[in-house]
Amino acid sequence: MVEYTYNVVPIPFSPLPQSHVDKHASLRLLALRTNPECFLSTLEDESRLSPEQWRGRIDTEDRVTFIAVASEIPKYAPFDAPLDPTSSSSSSSLADTSGPSTLLDDDTAKWVGLVTVLTPEFLQKRWDDLPRKFRKFAMRSGKPAHVLVSMWVHPEHRHKGLGRLLISQAVDWVKNRVEKSSVEDKRGDVVLEVFEQNTGAIVLYRAMGFEDIEEVPPSIWMGRKIA
Numbered sequence: 001m002v003e004y005t006y007n008v009v010p011i012p013f014s015p016l017p018q019s020h021v022d023k024h025a026s027l028r029l030l031a032l033r034t035n036p037e038c039f040l041s042t043l044e045d046e047s048r049l050s051p052e053q054w055r056g057r058i059d060t061e062d063r064v065t066f067i068a069v070a071s072e073i074p075k076y077a078p079f080d081a082p083l084d085p086t087s088s089s090s091s092s093s094l095a096d097t098s099g100p101s102t103l104l105d106d107d108t109a110k111w112v113g114l115v116t117v118l119t120p121e122f123l124q125k126r127w128d129d130l131p132r133k134f135r136k137f138a139m140r141s142g143k144p145a146h147v148l149v150s151m152w153v154h155p156e157h158r159h160k161g162l163g164r165l166l167i168s169q170a171v172d173w174v175k176n177r178v179e180k181s182s183v184e185d186k187r188g189d190v191v192l193e194v195f196e197q198n199t200g201a202i203v204l205y206r207a208m209g210f211e212d213i214e215e216v217p218p219s220i221w222m223g224r225k226i227a
Ligand SMILES: CC(C)(COP(=O)(O)OP(=O)(O)OC[C@H]1O[C@@H](n2cnc3c(N)ncnc32)[C@H](O)[C@@H]1OP(=O)(O)O)[C@@H](O)C(=O)NCCC(=O)NCCS
Pocket: 035, 038, 039, 150, 151, 152, 153, 154, 157, 158, 159, 160, 161, 162, 163, 164, 165, 193, 194, 195, 198, 199, 200, 201, 203, 204, 205, 207
């Protein structure tokens, strides 16, 4: 059985190599193809996006996508590696911090999960085009929230803690961003929409501190304070 080490890293928006644009597009389309029941967007719609539109999705400071990367653990230690009798290679492991972004350039590492953070700036620029419910929940506390979208983990890599890691990295990124901002009021919200039938994701979000805000069938909007 192949064993993996997992990391979660944000796609740096600048410089943005074409390989990142292509891998992100493939991963998102795979998510829509594999779990169409979990998303509002459809494979048909997103298959029509142009190369420029795919680039635009990640080539921006106000919309950040975190990628879960799986690196295969070699079965046998290289000849020159010191043997460590205390180490175990019998299970996949989660790295406790985000790895360097060079991980995204490593062709041997697989992109196996993602989550995107839409910042208040992103939402404000498109405010008039957003669905009404989106506007309502993105303004939960009277000021624009950060919104999580596109959460997905490849079926072969589920139940290993990657969902938790994606959410915690995304929420930490938001906390850090708000902390560094010039606004006086550092309080804010992270919100998301999940279909009410998606019990697995709901259990995960609750475990990560998200609370139900309101049911808007077929969805539930959930949120978490960040300060
Ligand atoms: C939901 C999803 C992202 C979870 O990813 P994951 O990597 O398996 O999640 P984790 O391993 O970090 O799970 C953390 C906890 O969430 C809960 N959880 C995750 N998936 C679950 C499921 N299918 N059923 C019940 N609980 C689940 C468990 O409490 C789990 O903790 P445990 O493993 O100690 O029991 C993944 O199943 C997925 O991509 N689903 C399809 C797409 C989707 O639903 N996206 C969300 C759209 S809003």
